[in-house]
Amino acid sequence: MKQLQSSFVNMLLVLSVISLISAGLLAATFEYTKDDIAANQLAKQMAALDAVLPQYDNDLLADEIRVDGFSLFPAYQGGELVGAAVLGITEQAFSGEMQVMAGFSPDGTLINSIAVRHAETPGLGSKVNDDGFAGQFRSLILEPGQVLEVSKDGGAIDAVTAATISSRAYCDAVSLAWKSAASFFGGAQ
Numbered sequence: 001m002k003q004l005q006s007s008f009v010n011m012l013l014v015l016s017v018i019s020l021i022s023a024g025l026l027a028a029t030f031e032y033t034k035d036d037i038a039a040n041q042l043a044k045q046m047a048a049l050d051a052v053l054p055q056y057d058n059d060l061l062a063d064e065i066r067v068d069g070f071s072l073f074p075a076y077q078g079g080e081l082v083g084a085a086v087l088g089i090t091e092q093a094f095s096g097e098m099q100v101m102a103g104f105s106p107d108g109t110l111i112n113s114i115a116v117r118h119a120e121t122p123g124l125g126s127k128v129n130d131d132g133f134a135g136q137f138r139s140l141i142l143e144p145g146q147v148l149e150v151s152k153d154g155g156a157i158d159a160v161t162a163a164t165i166s167s168r169a170y171c172d173a174v175s176l177a178w179k180s181a182a183s184f185f186g187g188a189q
Contacts, residue, residue: 044116045101049073052103052112053083060085067180074184081106084184087116088177093169095119098128100173102137104181110140113174118166125166133160133167137174144182147175 042061049060056075065072073085085103092098095118102113113134120126127133136157137148148171149155152164159167 048101048114048116049085049103051114052085052101054103054105054111056082065184067184068176070177070180072180072184075103083111084181086177086180088173088175088180090169090173090176092165092172093118093120094125094163094165095121098166098169098173100170100177102174102177102181104142104178104185106185108142108144108182108185110137110142110174110178113137113170113177115170115173118169120163120166125160125163127160127163128166128170130160133158133170142178142182144186146178147171148178 053075056077058076060073063074071087075083083103083105085101088100088102090098098115099117100113100115103111105111115128148157150157150159150167150171152159157171
């Protein structure tokens with residue numbers, strides 16, 4: 001078998017063929033897995049909604065609305081509004097964006113919250129979902145316009161040790177979610 005002569009054109013041709021094959025394999029893998037990825041993301045979102053809301057009987061995803069640029073999921077039980085979950089998003093986290101699902105009752109009680117997406121440092125900032133930190137947000141009664149802050153900034157929330165930036169981001173995301181929920185509840189009553 002004759003060997004190709006080593007020239008710029010031949011190297012470019014071989015590299016182009018390898019790149020096309022790699023791109024084709026990547027596209028095929030994406031097509032093969034995109035339905036599974038979407039199903040997993042939906043299951044994760046539903047688990048977060050169930051974790052932050054009281055019992056509800058409506059289709060949260062079908063009832064989703066946008067308030068102040070955030071996704072809000074009103075929860076109804078027997079036709080009565082029993083709460084709303086808001087996906088609060090902040091860019092203030094240590095490693096970029098943090099998304100926190102927070103559930104509120106119409107009387108202003110923060111039922112529960114959970115970080116659903118973040119890229120915080122494992123073992124440090126990732127501890128925002130640990131009960132020691134996230135437990136501070138359960139059953140908090142909030143006033144309209146209230147902003148949650150860590151104790152280092154004069155607030156009542158104890159930050160995760162060595163992860164103050166992540167803790168601030170979590171507080172910021174919940175505060176943004178509360179602003180949207182308060183706006184919704186004010187218009188829903």
